[in-house]
Amino acid sequence: MRKIKEFIIEKLILLAGIASIFFVAMIFLFLLKEGLAVFKVETPFKFLFGKSWYPISEPPQLGILPLILGSLLVTFGAAVISVPIGVGCAVYIAEIAPAGLKETLKAGIELLAAIPSVVLGFIGMVTLVPLVKNIFHLPTGLTALSGSIMLAFMATPTIVSIAEDALYSIPKNYKEGALALGATQWQTIWRVMLPAASSGILAAVMLGIGRVIGETMAVMMITGNAAVIPHSIFVPVRTLTATIAAEMGEAVVGSEHYFALFAIGIVLFVISFAINVTADLILHRRKF
Amino acid sequence: MVNPVKNTFEIKDLDIRFGPVHAIKQISMDIPANEILSIIGPSNSGKTTFLRTLNRLSDLYPDFKIDGRILFEEKDIGWLDVETLRRKIGMVFALPLPLPLSIFDNVAYGPRMQGVKNKKELAEKVEEALMQGHLWDEVKDRLGESAFKLSGGQQQRLCIARTLAVGPKVILFDEPCSGLDPISTAKIEDSMIKLKENYTIVLVTNNVKQAARVGDKTAFFLGGELIEMDRTEKIFTAPKDNRTDDYIRGKFG
Amino acid sequence: MRAAWIKNPYMTQRLAFLLLLVSTLLIVIPVGMIVVIIAWKGIPAINWQFLSDIPRQGMRSGGIFPAIVGTIYLVLGAISFALPIGLLAAIYLSEYSKDNILTRLIKLSIVNLAGVPSVVYGLFGLALFVVFFKLGASILSGSLTLGIMILPIIITTSREALESVPNSFREVSLSLGASKWQTIRHIVLPNAIPGILTGTILGLGRAAGETAPILFTVAAFYLPQLPKSIFDQAMALPYHLYVISTQVPNVDEKIRCGTALVLLALVLFMNLIAIIIRYKFRKKKKW
Numbered sequence: 001m002r003k004i005k006e007f008i009i010e011k012l013i014l015l016a017g018i019a020s021i022f023f024v025a026m027i028f029l030f031l032l033k034e035g036l037a038v039f040k041v042e043t044p045f046k047f048l049f050g051k052s053w054y055p056i057s058e059p060p061q062l063g064i065l066p067l068i069l070g071s072l073l074v075t076f077g078a079a080v081i082s083v084p085i086g087v088g089c090a091v092y093i094a095e096i097a098p099a100g101l102k103e104t105l106k107a108g109i110e111l112l113a114a115i116p117s118v119v120l121g122f123i124g125m126v127t128l129v130p131l132v133k134n135i136f137h138l139p140t141g142l143t144a145l146s147g148s149i150m151l152a153f154m155a156t157p158t159i160v161s162i163a164e165d166a167l168y169s170i171p172k173n174y175k176e177g178a179l180a181l182g183a184t185q186w187q188t189i190w191r192v193m194l195p196a197a198s199s200g201i202l203a204a205v206m207l208g209i210g211r212v213i214g215e216t217m218a219v220m221m222i223t224g225n226a227a228v229i230p231h232s233i234f235v236p237v238r239t240l241t242a243t244i245a246a247e248m249g250e251a252v253v254g255s256e257h258y259f260a261l262f263a264i265g266i267v268l269f270v271i272s273f274a275i276n277v278t279a280d281l282i283l284h285r286r287k288f
Numbered sequence: 289m290v291n292p293v294k295n296t297f298e299i300k301d302l303d304i305r306f307g308p309v310h311a312i313k314q315i316s317m318d319i320p321a322n323e324i325l326s327i328i329g330p331s332n333s334g335k336t337t338f339l340r341t342l343n344r345l346s347d348l349y350p351d352f353k354i355d356g357r358i359l360f361e362e363k364d365i366g367w368l369d370v371e372t373l374r375r376k377i378g379m380v381f382a383l384p385l386p387l388p389l390s391i392f393d394n395v396a397y398g399p400r401m402q403g404v405k406n407k408k409e410l411a412e413k414v415e416e417a418l419m420q421g422h423l424w425d426e427v428k429d430r431l432g433e434s435a436f437k438l439s440g441g442q443q444q445r446l447c448i449a450r451t452l453a454v455g456p457k458v459i460l461f462d463e464p465c466s467g468l469d470p471i472s473t474a475k476i477e478d479s480m481i482k483l484k485e486n487y488t489i490v491l492v493t494n495n496v497k498q499a500a501r502v503g504d505k506t507a508f509f510l511g512g513e514l515i516e517m518d519r520t521e522k523i524f525t526a527p528k529d530n531r532t533d534d535y536i537r538g539k540f541g
Numbered sequence: 542m543r544a545a546w547i548k549n550p551y552m553t554q555r556l557a558f559l560l561l562l563v564s565t566l567l568i569v570i571p572v573g574m575i576v577v578i579i580a581w582k583g584i585p586a587i588n589w590q591f592l593s594d595i596p597r598q599g600m601r602s603g604g605i606f607p608a609i610v611g612t613i614y615l616v617l618g619a620i621s622f623a624l625p626i627g628l629l630a631a632i633y634l635s636e637y638s639k640d641n642i643l644t645r646l647i648k649l650s651i652v653n654l655a656g657v658p659s660v661v662y663g664l665f666g667l668a669l670f671v672v673f674f675k676l677g678a679s680i681l682s683g684s685l686t687l688g689i690m691i692l693p694i695i696i697t698t699s700r701e702a703l704e705s706v707p708n709s710f711r712e713v714s715l716s717l718g719a720s721k722w723q724t725i726r727h728i729v730l731p732n733a734i735p736g737i738l739t740g741t742i743l744g745l746g747r748a749a750g751e752t753a754p755i756l757f758t759v760a761a762f763y764l765p766q767l768p769k770s771i772f773d774q775a776m777a778l779p780y781h782l783y784v785i786s787t788q789v790p791n792v793d794e795k796i797r798c799g800t801a802l803v804l805l806a807l808v809l810f811m812n813l814i815a816i817i818i819r820y821k822f823r824k825k826k827k828w
Contacts, residue, residue, distance in 0.1 A: 002403070006722045010637070016626050017633030018643075020650035020696070023689055027657065030668040088564030096558060097565075105569065107816055112572045114743075114812040115805065116750025117659075118779045122786050122801050123575050126794075156568050186554035207656075214658025216753040217779075221787060241660045241753075248664070248757050253672060265664040269657060276656035277649065345716060350640065375718030385713050388732060398717040401727070447713075454717055 031269055035262035038062065047263060053227040053238075055247065055257040062260045064267070066229045070144070070237035071213060073230055074223060077148025078155055078212045083205055085152070086159030090204075093160065094167040095189055106161075113157035121221030124150040129222055136234060142224030144233040150218050155208035162207060162283075166200020167193060203279040210275040214268065216241040240264050293361045296321045296458055296488040297342065302356035304337060306349060311337045313512040314356075324480060324489040326503030326520065328496055330540065333509040335492045339460050342490065343377040344370050361457070375402065378451035382463040384443035386435035391427050394435045394446055398454035413453050421449030422479055441472025448479060459483065461491040465498065477502050496536055500524050508532045576809075579802050586799025596763065596781075601792050605800055610767055611680075611775030612749055612807075615759065618684025618771070619691055619748040624741055627695030631737075634696070635703035636725055655693035659753040662690045666758040681771040683759025690754055691744040698743065702736020703729055735822035739815045746811035750804065752779040762788075778804040 038047065042062045050063015093105050128150060133141030174196055178188040194201070224236020225246060244261050251257040297319035304312035312334045319325050327335045340346045342358065344365060358365045365373055375398070387394050395414045404410055414431070418424040423445040427438070435446060444464060451459055461480065465473040480489055480502055493499050499506050500520060507517035508529075516523065516532045527533045534540060594604030630647075638644040666686030676682045706729050714724040752760075760780040768775045782800045785792045 002720075006720060009722055013629050013633045013637060016629030017638065017647055019626055019630055020647055020654060020692070023692070024650040024653050026669065027654075027661070027665045030665055030673070031661070034664075034668050085564045085567055088561045089568050092558075092561040092565045096561060105565065108569050108572060110816065111809060111812060112568070114746055114750075114808055115572075115575070116752070116779055116808055118750070118752045118783050119579070119801050119805050120575075122782060122797065123578065125786060127578065153568075153571065160568070184550045184554045186557045187550055190557070210656050214656070214661075216658065216660040217783060221783070241658055244660050244664060245753055245756055248667070262664060262668070265661050268661050272656045272658055272661075273653055276652050280649065280652045343716060345712060348712070348715070371718050371720055374716055379716040381709070381713065381716075383709075385709050387710060387713060387728060397714070397727075398719075401714075401717065401719040401723050450717065 028269060031262055031266045034259055035264075035266040036259075038256060038259035038263040041256050042260075047260075048267075051229060053243075055251075055260055060256050060260070062256065064240070064243075064260075064264060066227050067238055067240045067243050067264070068267075069229055070223070070227075071239040071241070073144045073233060073237060074147040074151060074219060074239055075209060075212050077144060077233055078151035079205070079209055081148060081152035082155040082159060082208060082212075086156040086204070086208065087163055087201060089156065090160045090163035090167060090201075091189060091194070094164045095185070095193070106164075109157045109160050112153075113161075117154065117215060117217040118221075120150060120154060121218035124218060124222040138234055140224065140236065142222060142236050144223055144230055144235065144237045147219050147223035147237070147239075148233065150222055151212045151215055154215060154218065155212045158211050159204045159208040162204035163197070163201045166197040166204065169200070170196045199282050199285070203282040206275050206279040206282070210272055210279070213275070214241060214272055215239075216245050220245055240268055244268075293321060295319060296361060298357075298359040298362070300357045300359075302338075302341070302358060303354070304334075304341065304346070305351075305353045307351040311512050312341075315512075315514045316356075317507065317514060317517055319488065319490060320505070321488050322484055322486075323504040324484050324491060324502055326499035326506045327490065327492045327509060328494075328499045328506060328535070329509035329515075330535065331494070332511075334512040335509050336462055338509070339379075339462055339490065339492050342458075342460060343374050343379055345374075345379070375454045376456050377458040377460060378454060378456040379460045379462065380444070380447050380451055380464050382466050384440055384447055384467065386438070386443050386446055389435060390432050391435050391438070391446060392431035395450050395453045398450060402454065417449040417453035418446075420452050420483070421445050422475065423449055439472075441468050441475060444468060444472065444476060445479065448476070456487065458488045458490065461489065461493075463493055464491075466494065473498075496538075508535060510535070576805070579798055579805055582794060583798035583800075583802030586793075586795040587802065591796075591799055592803070601789070601796070605778070605781060605803065607764055607767055608776040608778045608781040608800075609803070611759075611777040612779075612804075614680050614768065614771075614775060615683050615687060615755065615777055616745050616748045618680060619687035620741060620745055622685055622688030623692045623695050623744060627692050627744075628699050628737065630692075631696045631699035631703055632725060632730075634700050636721070636729065651693050651696055654689070655697075657690075659690065659751055660756075662686055662754040663756050663758065665689075666754055671758055677772065678757070678759055678761070678774050679772045680759055680768055680775050683755045683775070683777075684771070686754045686758050687748045687751065690751065691748050694744045694747060695740050698740025699733070699737045702733035702740070705736065706732045735818055739819045739822075742811050742815040742818070746808045746815070749811070750779055750808045752783055755780060778807070 047062055047064060049065050050061065051065050052061040052063050053066050054061040093102055097105060124146060128146050129141035132138065132143060132146045170193055174192055175188055178192045219239050220242040223239065223242065225238050225242060226236035227238040227243065230237045244264055248261055251261055295318040300316050302312055302315045329335050337346065346352055347370065360373065387397060389397065392414055395417050396410045399410055399413050415424060418427065423442060426442060435443065438446060465476055477498065480491065483489060491502060503520045505517065506520045506523040508515045510531055516527060516529045523532065524536060527536065591604045592609065593606050595607055596605065597603030634647065666682055670676045670682035670685050671678055710728050711724050714728050755777055759775055760777055761774040762784055764774065764776050778800065782804060785797055785800065
């Protein structure tokens with residue numbers, strides 16, 4: 001009797017284990033189901049590289065290049081800011097901060113990671129956007145720059161925590177060997193530890209960027225939502241994610257607009273898939 | 289509990305590999321009932337692997353390949369239900385390993401898993417097991433306390449009592465005194481000798497002198513092979529193989 | 542000789558360390574500032590009426606009670622779905638899985654689920670629950686969508702908690718004749734509960750704060766009554782904050798900040814509890 005119960009439980013456990021694969025497959029399948037339909041009206045090439053996004057005009061123009069460039073611009077800007085700061089902070093926490101401070105800092109970073117993106121978007125709207133407008137004398141502060149700054153902020157906890165793990169897992173004798181040869185702490189960090197942790201740091205950066213590309217609410221609230229090709233970072237842009245969030249409410253189920261938004265979803269899914277799988281491979285390839 | 293079978297274990301041509309490692313090479317032996325068999329040998333000679341194969345803890349190893357035959361009370365251990373087998377063949381490990389439970393719950397764990405729910409029955413089993421393990425007097429007033437509060441020697445005797453509570457026929461000891469002080473060691477060796485009246489005991493030990501004190505028979509393992517096995521007095525006074533002699537004298541290992 | 546001090550490695554070190562400290566401060570200080578600003582401007586709005594009243598005058602006054610209730614329903618719904626499946630999946634990975642392709646695939650899938658953008662979850666929820674299963678925009682759709690989204694968190698933290706239980710306990714249990722499942726149920730699981738609890742609370746915090754997955758699956762702009770069943774739409778705090786910040790003009794800043802404060806406090810509180818549990822557990826571990 002007990003054996004029968006256990007048999008059932010163990011089968012359920014196996015099912016639950018496989019569930020993750022099932023869910024990923026389902027997400028991809030449903031995205032495809034609704035998204036591929038857009039390619040009846042638009043070729044993939046024109047979809048991906050078309051310069052005009054006017055989904056509600058007649059006939060709808062469904063080129064997502066402005067959106068791709070918007071995402072890329074904001075992401076690139078965020079990376080430029082968050083990578084040095086994030087890695088720097090990771091180094092500080094891992095190598096230089098005294099023990100008590102270390103735990104507090106780590107908890108602080110964890111709390112930052114927990115702040116909902118809508119709250120950060122709200123704060124950005126209220127403080128950062130007017131600031132950018134005034135400092136750079138722009139017609140509006142809702143720009144790619146504001147988005148980059150805020151997203152840099154959101155990416156740093158990811159970068160810090162994974163980079164810090166990477167530094168922490170370097171065998172102690174690397175560090176001790178360098179110090180024993182007379183190197184200063186900084187020289188040891190710069191020439192020995194950072195190179196040794198480089199693959200982990202790379203993975204950290206990739207995952208941070210992955211987070212940024214997938215970010216929706218904060219960008220929606222502070223980048224301005226202009227679906228045109230940006231010419232600088234001081235103008236409003238529209239990202240892939242914000243497009244979906246902003247327009248799905250208006251799109252009629254089953255219309256080309258609807259399918260196009262799902263097609264954007266496919267693009268996002270593929271990008272995040274690529275980034276996450278690569279970062280995971282990097283993280284798990286090197287084991288001391 | 290008198291065993292009707294003459295040899296508790298009959299092992300023939302046992303051969304074990306873990307992937308590329310050839311851990312046990314063609315070992316054959318009979319382990320008689322109600323005696324203590326000491327197994328000695330340097331580390332990595334296969335003693336622990338051998339012991340764990342007897343109660344099929346070896347099933348947990350990945351890449352485990354086994355050839356040959358092990359009979360427990362004249363039945364092939366591969367055919368028996370593994371949970372029943374493990375209740376009949378108990379094991380005491382090298383470090384005292386109390387479960388993170390109270391003293392009472394530690395000893396009662398085996399019977400509970402077997403399905404015993406009656407509180408009175410459990411209490412009786414616990415008391416009897418602790419008595420047989422020579423721990424009852426020391427803990428009878430604090431059965432509800434955490435097992436971690438006991439000293440190392442007491443914890444190990446708790447582990448013995450825990451094994452006894454399940455009602456085994458065999459007790460396997462895997463270097464049980466390696467973490468203990470001499471007094472606790474002596475108490476445990478004492479327990480083993482008293483226990484053999486009712487149980488078959490197999491002891492793996494790194495301590496050659498312990499093997500001499502306690503074992504009725506002694507087996508010497510080296511590099512996965514059984515070099516020699518005989519009555520303890522013979523092994524220690526006139527071993528047949530030079531390697532046995534060298535090991536006993538401390539020339540290696 | 543005079544320029545040599547610039548090349549002195551100790552000067553370089555000092556400079557470098559200063560830069561690193563600045564990097565850290567650049568992150569930590571704004572965090573503090575954010576919390577302070579929201580608290581400063583939001584606390585004046587917090588009173589019992591704000592928390593218990595429904596919104597009035599198109600969100601410009603009144604309270605946020607339906608949004609709080611909606612968030613609670615969604616979070617409970619999400620965890621009812623994610624915890625059983627996530628825990629069982631974690632048990633599979635920790636106790637049953639072998640080193641083979643299937644396991645590699647499962648782990649890869651979990652990494653992927655963790656990385657999918659939240660708005661894509663929204664699309665998925667829309668396509669599967671709202672449209673395909675015809676559940677419509679409802680608490681059920683929203684909870685299921687959020688549930689799948691927090692599944693990776695639950696699985697990963699639970700798996701770590703299970704794996705941290707020493708193997709020796711499992712061996713002892715098995716050697717006493719217990720079955721594998723009995724060992725898990727009576728020895729492994731009870732000792733992994735603090736870690737599992739931590740993960741669950743972190744998952745709850747995440748579910749409470751997410752907007753994009755609920756945009757198309759459940760969130761309603763203005764509902765004068767509380768939802769009566771899981772098939773109803775609901776308001777939710779994150780969506781409410783978004784709407785009163787961007788769609789409704791002339792909302793008193795106090796109210797916006799008050800809403801943000803409630804949401805922030807809720808999420809940070811949950812995370813803090815999780816951190817505390819984790820910390821206390823590490824200190825109390827008996828083995």
